Each structure stands twice: as structure tokens, then as C-alpha cells.
Amino acid sequence: MSETRISATRQTARWDPDADVSVADAMDFWSFAAAAANVVMQLALPGVGYGVVESKVDSGSILKHPWKRLRTTSQYLAVAVFGTEADRAAFREAVDGVHRQVISTAESPVKYNGFDRELQMWVAACLFVGLEDTYKLLRGEMTAEQAEQFYRSSWTLGTTLQVTEDQWPATRIEFDTYWDDACKRVVIDPPVRDYLLDLINLRMINPVLGLPFRPLLKFLTVGFLAPVFRNALGVKWSKGRQRRFEWLFLLVAFVNRFLPVFVRQGGSFIVLADVRRRVRAHSALV
Amino acid sequence: MPAQSGMIINIGAVLATLRKFFAFEMTIAEWIGTAILAVIPYLVIGVIWSLTHTDHLDGMTGIDRTVSFLGSIVSWPVLLFSDVCMA
Numbered sequence: 001m002s003e004t005r006i007s008a009t010r011q012t013a014r015w016d017p018d019a020d021v022s023v024a025d026a027m028d029f030w031s032f033a034a035a036a037a038n039v040v041m042q043l044a045l046p047g048v049g050y051g052v053v054e055s056k057v058d059s060g061s062i063l064k065h066p067w068k069r070l071r072t073t074s075q076y077l078a079v080a081v082f083g084t085e086a087d088r089a090a091f092r093e094a095v096d097g098v099h100r101q102v103i104s105t106a107e108s109p110v111k112y113n114g115f116d117r118e119l120q121m122w123v124a125a126c127l128f129v130g131l132e133d134t135y136k137l138l139r140g141e142m143t144a145e146q147a148e149q150f151y152r153s154s155w156t157l158g159t160t161l162q163v164t165e166d167q168w169p170a171t172r173i174e175f176d177t178y179w180d181d182a183c184k185r186v187v188i189d190p191p192v193r194d195y196l197l198d199l200i201n202l203r204m205i206n207p208v209l210g211l212p213f214r215p216l217l218k219f220l221t222v223g224f225l226a227p228v229f230r231n232a233l234g235v236k237w238s239k240g241r242q243r244r245f246e247w248l249f250l251l252v253a254f255v256n257r258f259l260p261v262f263v264r265q266g267g268s269f270i271v272l273a274d275v276r277r278r279v280r281a282h283s284a285l286v
Numbered sequence: 287m288p289a290q291s292g293m294i295i296n297i298g299a300v301l302a303t304l305r306k307f308f309a310f311e312m313t314i315a316e317w318i319g320t321a322i323l324a325v326i327p328y329l330v331i332g333v334i335w336s337l338t339h340t341d342h343l344d345g346m347t348g349i350d351r352t353v354s355f356l357g358s359i360v361s362w363p364v365l366l367f368s369d370v371c372m373a
Contacts, residue, residue, distance in 0.1 A: 015315075258319030260312055 003227045004183040006133055010246040012253035014140035021146045023128075023154035024081050026135035028264040030252055032074075036217060037224030038130040040196050044232050045185060047119045049192035050104070051112040057098045060286060063195065063204040072286045075275050077127070078268040080160040087275060088160045094285035095161060109189065121167050122182055124158025129179065131157075133224060137249040138256050147172045188232040196233060219245070332359035339365070 039062070043049040055061065062069040079091045099114030112119060131154060136142065142150060151172040159165055169175040188196065200221050202210035222235050223245040230237055256264065278285050312320070336358040343351050358365055 257313075257315045258322070260316040260320050263319075263323070 004180050005129065005226050006224060008137065008246050008249070010250060011136060012138070012140045012250055015257060017143075019146075021135075021139075021142060021150045021153075023131055023135075023150060023157070024265075025139065026131040026150075027077070027081055027268050028134075028138060028256055028259075029267050030138060030256060030264075031131060031134035033220045034130045034134050034224040035073075036200055036221040037229075038126055039199060040188075040221065040225060040233060041126040041129070041229055042123045043192055043196060044188050044229055045119065045122045045182070046110045046187055046189065046192070047112040047116065048123060049188065049195075050108055050110050051102050051114065051119070053191050053195045054104075054108060055102055057101050060098055063198055066204045071271065071274075074268065075271045075285070076160070077157075078272040079275055080156045081154075082268060082272055083160075083275070087272070087279075088156065090279045091275065091285060092161055098286055099161075115162055117162050117164070117167060120161050120163050121158055124161075124163050124168075125175070125179060125182065127157045128154045128175075130224070138253045140253075144172075151175060183226075183228050186228055186232050188234075193233060329359060332362040335359075335362040335365070 043052055058064050060069060060072065076091065076095070079087045083091070096115075102112070102114030104110065104112045128151070132147075132150065135150065148171065155165055155168050158168065169178045198204065200218055202214050202217060219241065222230060222237050223241065225233070225235070225237075262269075275285065336355055339358065340355075342358075343354060346354055
């Protein structure tokens with residue numbers, strides 16, 4: 001576990017120990033600090049990694065169209081977490097259209113397919129892990145019941161696409177087993193590593209905009225990676241950085257409690273409204 | 287009913303939205319944060335307004351001058367419309 005999940009010795013205390021929890025509470029905008037780390041985690045499974053790196057769908061490439069990819073990915077999360085069944089169906093149809101083009105060729109080092117439910121389960125599991133990590137940093141540790149409730153509420157992260165409910169491990173404890181097991185298959189080959197390092201170094205956006213954020217993004221990204229992913233990517237972390245990371249999120253968590261939900265999560269509702277507008281206007285979702 | 291042309295307001299939907307609005311819950315911390323977020327632009331405008339409207343400070347000195355200046359930062363919306371005697 002300690003190799004496959006991040007851990008913090010200093011973590012904010014819960015202000016509402018008995019409250020009902022849901023993955024929606026994890027959608028505060030600060031959670032997007034873990035976005036690049038999540039991409040690393042997802043692509044660390046070779047089937048996903050090569051599928052993305054070799055993808056011929058340029059319009060969906062984060063290195064070629066970073067702002068569009070930011071929109072579509074944030075919309076996927078907003079639809080999966082806040083959307084209605086109709087929103088999810090519309091988004092599924094749009095994503096299916098591009099996933100259909102993601103299929104390995106004879107030259108691909110590994111076999112993959114955009115509709116592979118196992119690969120999709122891995123990506124959904126990464127999203128869950130990312131949101132659970134950020135949730136705990138922002139709101140504090142959960143009780144066993146809360147962890148279960150939170151876990152159960154996040155299944156739409158996968159079922160919005162081809163993952164089925166029975167693919168999710170039945171309980172939060174069983175998920176740990178799945179995760180530890182799946183992490184044994186984590187390998188980042190050089191082509192995928194180059195791709196990910198370009199992303200973390202913000203090579204896809206204007207350097208005037210990107211350079212000032214590079215050190216911060218690197219710090220956050222490596223901070224949100226569990227040791228198994230850090231090792232696979234070949235990046236270093238230290239006790240001092242971990243201490244700064246934990247203090248940073250103690251501060252962020254404190255500030256976050258004072259922000260009303262329309263500030264914390266307004267962005268997700270704006271991109272969700274954009275999804276609905278696109279559906280009404282029959283314009284492209286992804 | 288074509289006689290009712292123009293904008294038709296669906297009163298049921300308006301009421302539903304209003305009910306949702308009035309039933310919206312926020313924690314006290316969130317209320318404090320909202321107040322801070324609202325007060326920052328208010329005070330920035332107040333400082334700009336006060337720095338550009340300093341005529342009334344001419345005849346004043348010391349504490350009166352300071353209090354009058356701070357007062358105009360806080361009460362700039364009123365001062366937009368009327369001169370309030372602050373001596």
C-alpha cells in the first residue's frame with residue numbers, strides 16, 4: 001500500500017466528522033493540481049500509455065491541443081460526477097467515436113483497444129485514487145463508512161464509458177487489493193516517458209505562459225505520485241519536499257473551507273453547462 | 287392562447303428556482319469567506335475613489351484627515367451621489 005498510494009503525516013482535521021460524503025465534494029478546483037499526476041498514473045499502464053502516445057486522434061492529444069484537451073477532460077469529470085444519465089449517454093457516444101479509432105497496429109509494442117474494459121477500469125481507478133487523495137488532503141481523513149460511501153459514489157467515473165458496475169471491486173477494501181495488484185503492471189517505457197515529461201514540462205503551451213508554472217507543476221505532480229509511479233517515471237522526491245507539500249495542502253485546505261461551493265466547484269458547472277449547450281446545438285463534444 | 291403574445295413567464299419554474307435559491311445552505315466559514323471575497327473589490331474601488339476625490343480633505347489635519355479618508359474608502363457608494371459632511 002505504502003508503495004502504491006501517497007501518504008501524508010500532516011493532514012487537515014475533519015470539521016464535519018459524521019457528514020455524508022460523496023465524490024462530488026472532491027471536485028473543488030484545487031483537485032486539478034493532481035491532474036498531471038493522474039495522467040502519469042493512467043499512462044503508466046502500457047496499454048493506456050501506448051494507446052495515448054500512438055493515438056492518431058490529434059484533436060484529442062494533450063500535447064497538440066492542450067486547451068481543448070483540458071476542456072474535454074474537465075467536462076468528462078463534470079459529466080461523470082455531476083451529470084444526469086442523459087449527459088452521460090451523450091458524452092459516452094462522443095468519446096466512443098474517438099475511442100473507436102484507438103487500436104494497436106502490428107508495430108505497436110503492446111496490444112490495446114480504446115474499448116478495452118480492463119484498460120478503462122484502470123483509468124477510472126486512477127481517477128478515483130486521484131480524487132480520494134485530493135479529498136483527504138482538502139477535507140481530512142474519512143471513517144470506514146465514509147470511505148465506502150465516497151468510493152461507491154465514484155463508480156460513474158468508469159461507468160460513464162464501458163466500465164460496468166460489477167467491474168468495480170465491491171468494497172473499498174477490495175479496491176485496495178485490485179489497485180495493489182494492478183500497480184504490479186506499471187511500466188513506463190521511453191516513448192511514454194518522453195511524452196509524459198513533455199507534459200510535465202509544459203512543452204505544449206507557450207513558454208511565456210508555461211515557464212513560470214513549470215517548477216510548481218513538477219512539484220505538485222511528483223507530490224501526487226505514489227512511489228511506484230515516481231520510480232517508473234524516474235523522478236525524485238525528498239523528505240523536505242514532502243514536508244512542503246503537506247504544509248502547502250494544510251494551507252490550501254484551510255483556505256478552501258472558507259470558499260463557497262460556487263467558487264470551489266463553479267468551473268465544473270460552467271463546463272457542464274457547455275456540454276449541455278453543445279448537445280442542444282448538435283456541435284461536437286470532444 | 288395566441289392572445290398572450292410576448293414573453294410568457296412560467297411562474298412555476300420561477301418559484302422552483304427561488305425555493306432552491308432560498309434553501310441553499312452554506313457553512314459559517316463559507317459565509318465569512320464570501321464576505322471577504324466581496325469586500326476586497328469593494329475596498330479596492332473605495333481606495334481608488336478616495337484617492338481621486340480628495341477635495342474635502344484640504345481644510346483638515348491630523349486625525350480628522352485620516353478618519354475622513356478612511357471613511358470615504360468605506361462609504362464610497364454613498365459619496366457617489368451626495369456630499370456627506372464628514373467634519
